[in-house]
Amino acid sequence: MDTVYHRIQNHYDDLSSTEQLVVDYILNNGDFLNLKMKVIQESLHVSAPTIVRAIKKLSYRSFTDFKYALANSEKQENELNPEESYEALIDSISSDFSRTIDMMDKEKLYAIATVILQSHRIFCVGIGSSVSVVNSLNRKLKQFGLWSNDYTEAAPFRDIADIASKGDCLLIFSLSGKEEQILESVAKNKAKGVTIISVTGFSNNPLAGLSDISLLTYQTPQKRTKLRSRLMLSVAAEIIFETILLQKNEEK
Structure with a gap:
């Protein structure tokens, strides 16, 4: 089961502390497709090569490939839904469960x-x-x-x-x-x-x-x-x- 979250579990320990912060920032952003590398650079005060190096350690060729892998992951739309409701709660738990299972190595x-x-x-x-x-x-x-x-x-x-x-x-x-x-x-x-x-x-x-x-x-x-x-x-x-x-x- 080679999903984006499984790759993160496998390679997260290989990242430096700065590279881990980069990956954390990307995941917490949520709006993956619209996230620009420049925003990450300015927010974390890191260089573009640092971001690219982190992505490649996760076995992705480019920042764009990584963004699309995240955006295309199962039930991504549920995490992007800001509505607070019972349905959104269930979707969020279901998504967290699926991703945690994907991360189990x-x-x-x-x-x-x-x-x-x-x-x-x-x-x-x-x-x-x-x-x-x-x-x-x-x-x-x-x-x-x-x-x-x-x-x-x-x-x-x-x-x-x-x-x-x-x-x-x-x-x-x-x-x-x-x-x-x-x-x-x-x-x-x-x-x-x-x-x-x-x-x-x-x-x-x-x-x-x-x-x-x-x-x-x-x-x-x-x-x-x-x-x-x-x-x-x-x-x-x-x-x-x-x-x-x-x-x-x-x-x-």
Whole structure:
């Protein structure tokens, strides 16, 4: 399944931080066909070669090719519809779901499943409205027979570094990827050789940069920030768990 969002998932980690900002800006713009390279240059204070380089790393020949790939992606018209209504809400969720599924990469998911299955201990981490995602996945991992605990408050985050060691993994769900409490814990555990796996919203964020494996989900840009839906994080969590089951069965 080689869609534009699948390519972004595959190659996003290959981009520099500036190139990631370019891609983020393009996706958040929405009006892809009318977006001019000059606007990106002036808004982000980047050069045209930087924009072109980012596009080529995503395996597109030109800025125009990338714009048309985005514009032609499934249900693009729903994201461009500014109307706030029940129908627009359903269209937006449906579009986010389709794009998140498109972004799921088989090799990356199997790599995550391998780490989880081979880890001595799994520390499931999340804060705020990501807590429900973490609690649900942690419960399934325990039922599957893995050593797994959930950590959903700042104080326990700090304690992880005191008990985690090489051979363990942190599985972190964070839409923004910018929570200071989580980033501090990640830095300490990474220094101890703990494997870091993160699932975040699509953006240039420090958590993804610190992770050994980062999985991105898609969400239509929204005006509200504090009450953003974590539904796509739940989708990713379900896919991760099902991949674990699949890989375990294949090993038999």
